[in-house]
Amino acid sequence: MEKNSLIKYYLIGLTVASFTALFLALNSSGDIKKLKQELAQKELEIQRLKEELKEKDEQLQKVAQEKEVLFKKLKVIEEKIKKANKTLKRKGIRIRLPQGGKFIPAEEGEKLKLYAENLDKNIDKLLKVMADVPIGVPLYGKITSRFGKRRDPFNGRRAFHSGLDLKARYKQAVFATANGYVEFAGWKSGYGKVVIIKHKYGYKTYYGHLSKIRVKKGKWVKAGTVIGYAGSTGRATGVHLHYEIRRYGKLINPLKFLYLNRTNSF
Numbered sequence: 001m002e003k004n005s006l007i008k009y010y011l012i013g014l015t016v017a018s019f020t021a022l023f024l025a026l027n028s029s030g031d032i033k034k035l036k037q038e039l040a041q042k043e044l045e046i047q048r049l050k051e052e053l054k055e056k057d058e059q060l061q062k063v064a065q066e067k068e069v070l071f072k073k074l075k076v077i078e079e080k081i082k083k084a085n086k087t088l089k090r091k092g093i094r095i096r097l098p099q100g101g102k103f104i105p106a107e108e109g110e111k112l113k114l115y116a117e118n119l120d121k122n123i124d125k126l127l128k129v130m131a132d133v134p135i136g137v138p139l140y141g142k143i144t145s146r147f148g149k150r151r152d153p154f155n156g157r158r159a160f161h162s163g164l165d166l167k168a169r170y171k172q173a174v175f176a177t178a179n180g181y182v183e184f185a186g187w188k189s190g191y192g193k194v195v196i197i198k199h200k201y202g203y204k205t206y207y208g209h210l211s212k213i214r215v216k217k218g219k220w221v222k223a224g225t226v227i228g229y230a231g232s233t234g235r236a237t238g239v240h241l242h243y244e245i246r247r248y249g250k251l252i253n254p255l256k257f258l259y260l261n262r263t264n265s266f
Helices: 002-090 106-132
Strands: 143-145 148-151 158-161 164-167 173-175 180-188 192-198 203-213 226-230 240-247 250-252
Touching: 002 106, 180 203, 192 226
Parallel strands: none
Antiparallel strands: 143 164, 148 158, 164 240, 173 226, 180 192, 192 203, 203 226, 203 240, 240 250
């Protein structure tokens, strides 16, 4: 009896142990499955973060490229400003165009880009106007006689003066004030040795009383080119330059074209 009871209890114990082991095994299998699910989610999250990082990196590269393009554009603009300053200097205009401009934060890149494009266009227009329109001085010298009515230096009678007289040293260089073609280079009554240059937009400039002419008829000259030297040929009482501007045949006061602002000096 005792032996059968022992066997019975042994079988019951074995069964309980088996069920316990099975339960533990099943429970352990559930943990692994849960762990695998968590790992899968982590992998998905890592993949998403990698994609976001890649996207951010591409955006940074794009910004860097745009920044490089913008800096190159600004460099081109700075070179144009330098060129404009040289043109002004050649034309006898003693001012400086500012380099740089209004501060625009880096985060406002689009505004900076638009600012650069507009500045670039304006500089191109300015350079064209400066080169083709007779703005500036043909010679550094004190104005001794202005445009308009005056007393004639020879007979003392009232007369009309068609340009400006600029005091000069003998053989002082005389410069073209704009791009153009030499329409006349030679002797002309009253003017003595004179150079007449035809420019765009209907302008012509006259450079009279020269001692020597350095250009020939039909020659293309740039603003700032030496076209002759001051003298006293023709109807002149002393060494000076007679400078005259006409547009479509109408006389214009050259004084208005000597200045871009009041800082110019003579």
